[in-house]
Amino acid sequence: MLPAAVLERVDRDLLSFPGAGLSALEINHRTDAYRSIAEATEAGIRRLAQIPPSYRVLFLPGGASLQFAMLPMNLLPAKKTADYIDTGAWSQNAIEEASKLGTVHIAASTSSASVAHLPRPDDLNLTPDAAYVHMTSNNTDVGTQWKTTPVVGDAPLVCDATSDIFCDAVDLQRYALIYASAQKNLGLAGVTLVIIREDLLDRSSPLLPKMLSYRVHADFKSLFNTPPIFPVYVLGLMIDWLLERGGLEAIGVVNARKAARLYTEIDRTGFYQGLAQPNSRSTMNVTFRLHQPDLEQRFIARASDEGLDGLAGHPTVGGIRASIYNACPEEAVDALAQFMCEFERTAG
Amino acid sequence: MLPAAVLERVDRDLLSFPGAGLSALEINHRTDAYRSIAEATEAGIRRLAQIPPSYRVLFLPGGASLQFAMLPMNLLPAKKTADYIDTGAWSQNAIEEASKLGTVHIAASTSSASVAHLPRPDDLNLTPDAAYVHMTSNNTDVGTQWKTTPVVGDAPLVCDATSDIFCDAVDLQRYALIYASAQKNLGLAGVTLVIIREDLLDRSSPLLPKMLSYRVHADFKSLFNTPPIFPVYVLGLMIDWLLERGGLEAIGVVNARKAARLYTEIDRTGFYQGLAQPNSRSTMNVTFRLHQPDLEQRFIARASDEGLDGLAGHPTVGGIRASIYNACPEEAVDALAQFMCEFERTAG
Numbered sequence: 001m002l003p004a005a006v007l008e009r010v011d012r013d014l015l016s017f018p019g020a021g022l023s024a025l026e027i028n029h030r031t032d033a034y035r036s037i038a039e040a041t042e043a044g045i046r047r048l049a050q051i052p053p054s055y056r057v058l059f060l061p062g063g064a065s066l067q068f069a070m071l072p073m074n075l076l077p078a079k080k081t082a083d084y085i086d087t088g089a090w091s092q093n094a095i096e097e098a099s100k101l102g103t104v105h106i107a108a109s110t111s112s113a114s115v116a117h118l119p120r121p122d123d124l125n126l127t128p129d130a131a132y133v134h135m136t137s138n139n140t141d142v143g144t145q146w147k148t149t150p151v152v153g154d155a156p157l158v159c160d161a162t163s164d165i166f167c168d169a170v171d172l173q174r175y176a177l178i179y180a181s182a183q184k185n186l187g188l189a190g191v192t193l194v195i196i197r198e199d200l201l202d203r204s205s206p207l208l209p210k211m212l213s214y215r216v217h218a219d220f221k222s223l224f225n226t227p228p229i230f231p232v233y234v235l236g237l238m239i240d241w242l243l244e245r246g247g248l249e250a251i252g253v254v255n256a257r258k259a260a261r262l263y264t265e266i267d268r269t270g271f272y273q274g275l276a277q278p279n280s281r282s283t284m285n286v287t288f289r290l291h292q293p294d295l296e297q298r299f300i301a302r303a304s305d306e307g308l309d310g311l312a313g314h315p316t317v318g319g320i321r322a323s324i325y326n327a328c329p330e331e332a333v334d335a336l337a338q339f340m341c342e343f344e345r346t347a348g
Numbered sequence: 349m350l351p352a353a354v355l356e357r358v359d360r361d362l363l364s365f366p367g368a369g370l371s372a373l374e375i376n377h378r379t380d381a382y383r384s385i386a387e388a389t390e391a392g393i394r395r396l397a398q399i400p401p402s403y404r405v406l407f408l409p410g411g412a413s414l415q416f417a418m419l420p421m422n423l424l425p426a427k428k429t430a431d432y433i434d435t436g437a438w439s440q441n442a443i444e445e446a447s448k449l450g451t452v453h454i455a456a457s458t459s460s461a462s463v464a465h466l467p468r469p470d471d472l473n474l475t476p477d478a479a480y481v482h483m484t485s486n487n488t489d490v491g492t493q494w495k496t497t498p499v500v501g502d503a504p505l506v507c508d509a510t511s512d513i514f515c516d517a518v519d520l521q522r523y524a525l526i527y528a529s530a531q532k533n534l535g536l537a538g539v540t541l542v543i544i545r546e547d548l549l550d551r552s553s554p555l556l557p558k559m560l561s562y563r564v565h566a567d568f569k570s571l572f573n574t575p576p577i578f579p580v581y582v583l584g585l586m587i588d589w590l591l592e593r594g595g596l597e598a599i600g601v602v603n604a605r606k607a608a609r610l611y612t613e614i615d616r617t618g619f620y621q622g623l624a625q626p627n628s629r630s631t632m633n634v635t636f637r638l639h640q641p642d643l644e645q646r647f648i649a650r651a652s653d654e655g656l657d658g659l660a661g662h663p664t665v666g667g668i669r670a671s672i673y674n675a676c677p678e679e680a681v682d683a684l685a686q687f688m689c690e691f692e693r694t695a696g
Contacts, residue, residue, distance in 0.1 A: 007363060007371055014359055023355055025536060025582070028658075061409040061538065062559060065573035069557030097557050183574050188373060190409065190538040190576035209417030209445050211410055225413035226531050228538035228576060234373070310376075 001327045002187065005244075006237045013233075024233060029226050037229075038222065041236035048242055049172050051195060058194040058214070059222040059232050063181040064090070064162045067192060068097035071134070071158060071177075074204045074214045076102035080131035083107040085150065087118055088139030089316060094160060098134070107133060116142035116287070117277040122151045132156040132176065138164035141314035143287030143321065144280040149174045156200060164284045165193065166242060167326060168252030176200055182231055184284070185326045187238045190231035242326070251326055258324050258333040259283035265337045271344045275319060289319040296320060299343055308336055349675045350535065353592075354585045372581060377574050385577075386570065389584035396590055397520050399543060406542040406562070407570040407580050411529040412438070412510045415540060416445035419482070419506060419525075422552045422562045424450035428479040431455040433498060435466055436487030437664060442508060446482070455481060464490035464635070465625040470499045480504040480524065486512035489662035491635030491669065492628040497522045504548060512632045513541065514590060515674060516600030524548055530579055532632070533674045535586045538579035590674070599674055606672050606681040607631035613685045619692045623667060637667040644668060647691055656684055 013024040020033040027033045042057045051057065060066070071094075076082045082102060084095045086109035098104045105127045108119035116139075126133065133152040138145040140163045149171065150157065156176030165180035172178070176197045183189040196214055204215035216224050245251055263281060266272040266288050275287035290296045296319060300311050313319040324333055361372040368381040375381045390405045399405065408414070419442075424430045430450060432443045434457035446452045453475045456467035464487075474481065481500040486493040488511045497519065498505065504524030513528035520526070524545045531537040544562055552563035564572050593599055611629060614620040614636050623635035638644045644667060648659050661667040672681055 001374055002371065007373065010373065011362055014362060015355060023350065025355065025358065026349055029537065061411065061414070061576075063409065063573045066409070066557075066559045069559055097559075100555055100557060181574065183577075188576075188578050189377065189574045190579060207448055209414075209448060211414045211417055211445075225411045226529065226537045228409075228536075228579070229531075230536050230578065231538060231576070 001325065002234075003238075003241050003327045006187070006234065006241055006327075009237050010234065025230060027229055027233070029223060029229055034229060037233050037236055038227075041232060041239055044236065044239035044243055045193070045195075048166065048239060048247055049170055049195075051172055054198050055172070056196050056198055056201070056218045058196065058217050059227055059235070060192045060194055060217060061190065061228055063189070063192055064160055064179060065093065065097075067160070067179045067194070068094045069101065070212050070214070071132075071179075072098040072101040073208060073212055075156070075158070075177075075200060076131045077203070078102070080129070081105050081127045083124070083127050083130045083133040083152075083155065085109075085119060085124065085133065085135045086111045087136055087144060088116075089141040089314070090139065090160060090162070091134075091136040094134055094136070102131075105130070110144075111142075115277055116144050116275050117280040118144050118146055119150070121146070121148045124150060124152065126152060126155065130155045132158045134158045134160070137161045138167075138282050138284050140282075140285045140321075140323070141317050143274075143276045143282045143285040145282035145284065147279065156197070163325075164282070166248055166251070167255050167284060169248045182235050182238075185238070187234035188231040190228040191235055193235070238326075254330065255283045255324075255326070258328070258330055259286060261330075261333050261337045262286045262322060262324070262340075265340045268341075269344065272340065275317070284323065284325055286322040286324065287313060287317070287319060293318070295347060298347065302343060303336070303339055306335075306339055308332075308339055311336075349673065350582075351586075351589050351675045354535070354582065354589055354675075357585050358582065373578060375577055375581070377571060377577055382577060385581050385584055386575075389580060389587055392584065392587035392591060393541070393543075396514065396587060396595055397518055397543075399520055402546050403520070404544050404546055404549070404566045406544065406565050407575055407583070408540045408542055408565060409538065409576055411537070411540055412508055412527060413441065413445075415508070415527045415542070416442045417449065418560050418562070419480075419527075420446040420449040421556060421560055423504070423506070423525075423548060424479045425551070426450070428477070429453050429475045431472070431475050431478045431481040431500075431503065433457075433467060433472065433481065433483045434459045435484055435492060436464075437489040437662070438487065438508060438510070439482075439484040442482055442484070450479075453478070458492075459490075463625055464492050464623050465628040466492050466494055467498070469494070469496045472498060472500065474500060474503065478503045480506045482506045482508070485509045486515075486630050486632050488630075488633045488669075488671070489665050491622075491624045491630045491633040493630035493632065495627065504545070511673075512630070514596055514599070515603050515632060517596045530583050530586075533586070535582035536579040538576040539583055541583070586675075602678065603631045603672075603674070606676070606678055607634060609678075609681050609685045610634045610670060610672070610688075613688045616689075617692065620688065623665070632671065632673055634670040634672065635661060635665070635667060641666070643695060646695065650691060651684070651687055654683075654687055656680075656687055659684075 017024040107124040158177045161180045204213045210216040313321040365372040455472040506525045509528045552561045558564040661669040
């Protein structure tokens with residue numbers, strides 16, 4: 001889902017990109033038009049998240065799934081261990097890939113807990129002198145989200161923020177590297193934002209394939225090869241939209257309100273059961289169950305009849321899941337809350 | 349550059365994709381809408397290039413530059429050698445990456461020849477039992493293009509066709525693997541087409557990171573992770589456009605006519621000198637020089653005044669380069685030919 005303002009802007013630029021004399025789909029990456037797009041997008045991201053000059057901002061292909069491999073390839077030397085915090089399906093995917101490429105230690109695991117929750121931020125079993133500690137900030141499958149940054153001492157903290165990047169204010173300097181594919185909060189699938197502390201670039205071996213080296217992409221300012229031009233352009237529009245809405249604190253207030261609207265409905269009578277412990281609840285993916293699976297099927301079907309789609313839970317988890325990313329308007333959340341109330345009243 | 353018909357179609361679908369109730373930018377990869385797009389695109393490619401069922405068609409991220417690494421990672425076992433034919437800058441990039449990952453032998457090299465040309469197809473110094481032989485079908489820097497497929501015996505022939513895929517009829521079964529990033533002849537940067545003979549999938553080690561495994565992408569029908577949805581959609585429109593124009597033989601006739609128009613102008617008086625030997629000349633990138641570099645600068649500047657842009661040669665080669673990919677209309681080529689004639693008449 002994209003904000004209406006972003007869609008309108010793409011529609012306006014589509015056949016005639018201002019100043020370029022061609023379609024927004026035809027912009028070449030070696031032109032001033034693309035350089036302006038990429039530079040403005042990076043500047044917007046830096047302003048939005050108050051990113052200091054000691055971090056580099058990269059636009060890479062391949063999604064978070066490619067980052068699962070690039071991370072250990074670049075940052076995990078043969079004699080070191082990387083600590084991973086296992087909080088759900090996406091953490092486990094990251095762990096599986098890293099385990100092929102180096103030594104991995106699980107610093108905490110809550111992914112098989114009967115009630116979805118996150119580890120306590122200061123209760124991790126960390127490796128001394130770990131190459132890095134990896135976390136997943138938001139778990140789309142179970143609907144949990146870190147509220148406090150894990151405490152990891154001097155180890156570089158690496159965060160897969162694909163499903164909640166820029167959903168709220170972020171203390172960027174707590175992290176050494178943040179990565180996020182664009183398709184949840186940053187526009188179109190096809191580009192991955194990587195924000196990396198500059199000193200980590202020294203770990204990229206010159207023996208790495210260039211496309212898999214953070215150092216190479218940083219040295220070439222994300223122009224080592226032809227970047228995913230159009231997804232970068234839409235990413236830029238998403239950043240503009242966030243800035244126009246007042247930045248991360250402002251969108252954080254809206255997201256908290258949207259999530260609270262649904263969790264309040266979940267907690268009202270016991271008809272719905274939230275999947276995640278209250279202190280681990282996600283503002284992006286609100287997960288819950290009904291007493292009987294057939295009631296869940298009726299819920300999903302009737303919601304769809306009313307234009308509320310995409311409510312089936314993650315395949316391995318089941319139940320109901322409302323994904324309410326940044327672009328999801330408050331009116332849509334209100335409509336779902338009203339539907340939940342109405343369904344409870346009439347489904348018994 | 350995109351064909352007008354493709355741009356019009358994107359413009360039509362942009363705010364309301366038929367049957368999906370949302371924008372073409374908002375299509376989720378787990379929906380029937382995307383499945384239809386991907387399946388129709390694959391079916392179109394199979395029809396266009398007469399691809400037998402023993403080949404798989406994949407849509408991957410990362411461009412040809414990522415293929416330079418994926419190829420040896422998947423297809424070059426530790427005890428084998430891969431043969432590479434070095435015909436220009438892009439061949440050399442492929443060689444550089446493969447050399448990091450395995451044993452590479454240069455079966456022929458023409459990249460430093462004083463007059464750009466290609467090796468004779470049957471004059472390669474091949475390794476017996478090579479893991480594969482790699483070629484670049486069109487060399488954008490010097491403006492050469494293979495007219496006859498190299499003769500490589502039983503070795504799997506792998507082709508980087510990024511800059512001339514589907515420019516003419518292709519005898520697909522001569523190749524074991526063809527790859528091409530989309531931004532030249534297939535639409536938008538962000539997706540890479542890989543056509544791979546199924547038996548090669550057995551070479552992908554299960555120890556490879558999943559995102560870098562042809563086997564994994566084939567098993568998941570290019571849905572292992574979130575694909576670059578919008579670039580795949582535009583790729584599909586490009587394939588439709590090629591089919592509507594009559595397929596590869598028809599576009600081949602048009603491309604031959606476009607290229608001949610420029611080469612005829614180059615050869616007319618000696619005022620222009622073609623960079624490539626006549627039997628190696630590319631139909632996609634027409635390269636030539638003028639007697640003096642300052643004359644070339646004037647040519648490029650005056651052409652730009654007349655709306656003929658992007659004529660500077662490759663940075664390492666210099667001179668003039670007209671890139672006339674599939675989407676470049678015949679009228680634009682005619683305009684350039686007329687400008688060349690006029691420039692010769694008035695520049696002396």
